[in-house]
Amino acid sequence: xxxxxxxxxxxxxxxxxxxxxxxxxxxxxxxxxxxxxxxxxxxxxxxxxxxxxxxxxxxxxxxxxxxxxxxxxxxxxxxxxxxxxxxxxxxxxxxxxxxxxxxxxxxxxxxxxxxxxxxxxxxxxxxxxxxxxxxxxxxxxxxxxxxxxxxxxxxxxxxxxxxxxxxxxxxxxxxxxxxxxxxxxxxxxxxxxxxxxxxxxxxxxxxxxxxxxxxxxxxxxxxxxxxxxxxxxxxxxxxxxxxxxxxxxxxxxxxxxxxxxxxxxxxxxxxxxxxxxxxxxxxxxxxxxxxxxxxxxxxxxxxxx
Numbered sequence: 001x002x003x004x005x006x007x008x009x010x011x012x013x014x015x016x017x018x019x020x021x022x023x024x025x026x027x028x029x030x031x032x033x034x035x036x037x038x039x040x041x042x043x044x045x046x047x048x049x050x051x052x053x054x055x056x057x058x059x060x061x062x063x064x065x066x067x068x069x070x071x072x073x074x075x076x077x078x079x080x081x082x083x084x085x086x087x088x089x090x091x092x093x094x095x096x097x098x099x100x101x102x103x104x105x106x107x108x109x110x111x112x113x114x115x116x117x118x119x120x121x122x123x124x125x126x127x128x129x130x131x132x133x134x135x136x137x138x139x140x141x142x143x144x145x146x147x148x149x150x151x152x153x154x155x156x157x158x159x160x161x162x163x164x165x166x167x168x169x170x171x172x173x174x175x176x177x178x179x180x181x182x183x184x185x186x187x188x189x190x191x192x193x194x195x196x197x198x199x200x201x202x203x204x205x206x207x208x209x210x211x212x213x214x215x216x217x218x219x220x221x222x223x224x225x226x227x228x229x230x231x232x233x234x235x236x237x238x239x240x241x242x243x244x245x246x247x248x249x250x251x252x253x254x255x256x257x258x259x260x261x262x263x264x265x266x267x268x269x270x271x272x273x274x275x276x277x278x279x280x281x282x283x284x285x286x287x288x289x290x291x292x293x294x295x296x297x298x299x300x301x302x303x304x305x
Contacts, residue, residue: 039239049237053244058231066227067248073140073223074209077147081208082201084148085155090185092160103156111153116214119146123219139222143215147208154204162197163189195267202260206253224248 009017039045052058091103110118123142126133133141166189174184216226224245232241 042239044239049235049240052231052235052237053240058235062227062231063224063244063248066222066224067252069140069221069227070209070212070223071252073143073147073212073215073221074205076144077151077208078205080144080148081152081155084152086159086190088152088156089159089163092156093163093185095181107153107156109153110149111157113150115146115150115211116218117146118149119143119215119219122146122149139215139219142219143212143221143223146215147211151204151208155201158197158200158204159193162193162200165196166192195264198260198264198267202257205260206256209253209256210249 036045043049088103088107091099092107094100094103119142122145123138126138126141163185170188170192171184174188179187212221212223213225215221216223220226228241228245232238235241
């Protein structure tokens with residue numbers, strides 16, 4: 001089936017696509033074979049290096065606690081960054097210039113700074129402040145602060161773009177029935193924009209999960225990647241530990257994107273009409289309105305009919 005952006009391929013295009021697919025599959029197989037050979041030459045495929053992952057000690061002592069800290073930091077950051085980003089995104093569409101100016105300055109400032117630098121600044125702030133945060137909890141606070149500041153600014157732009165992508169007639173129709181701007185935003189625009197924004201929001205949530213590793217590298221936060229280094233030092237299996245942790249990240253992010261896809265489809269289905277045709281007995285007719293419309297020739301403009 002053809003569309004505006006894509007034409008149905010003909011016989012030649014189909015043959016070309018099949019040929020390219022075969023070539024790509026062969027190249028991928030050669031690459032995997034080369035990686036396998038290199039790992040075998042370096043004795044990285046020996047069972048003794050992979051055996052620790054078949055025991056409960058490697059998981060309960062290192063990997064699962066690290067994964068728990070990763071998900072904890074990511075979840076806290078998501079819960080704070082999502083509403084904060086929505087507030088700043090809506091503020092950038094305000095009718096008041098000073099609100100737009102303040103929100104735009106905050107968003108552009110924190111979006112321009114690397115998230116790792118925000119984590120380092122936050123860590124130094126907590127070290128020198130008198131908030132009473134212990135040294136054990138400080139890395140978590142620093143990681144969450146950096147992730148919230150950066151990702152809230154990115155999510156603010158996603159929210160703003162999602163709202164602006166809606167047809168202007170939606171806003172005009174809401175104003176025509178007497179809704180104020182706040183009511184229009186909360187009842188008309190945001191519910192429709194959520195579905196359009198969901199893929200971009202999920203992509204940013206995946207980034208949050210992965211960026212927790214920056215805290216483990218620079219701040220000593222005991223997330224999954226940091227726990228991997230301790231495991232590799234104890235079992236002397238650096239490359240296998242990297243592979244296992246990489247697979248864990250892939251599984252976590254796949255589950256997150258799968259849930260988001262299911263949620264997006266559910267939201268789209270819930271907004272579609274049932275398509276049912278109403279019968280005469282289900283439609284309430286106001287007799288007075290009918291008489292006022294058709295009872296006199298003056299209203300119809302055709303009294304002679």
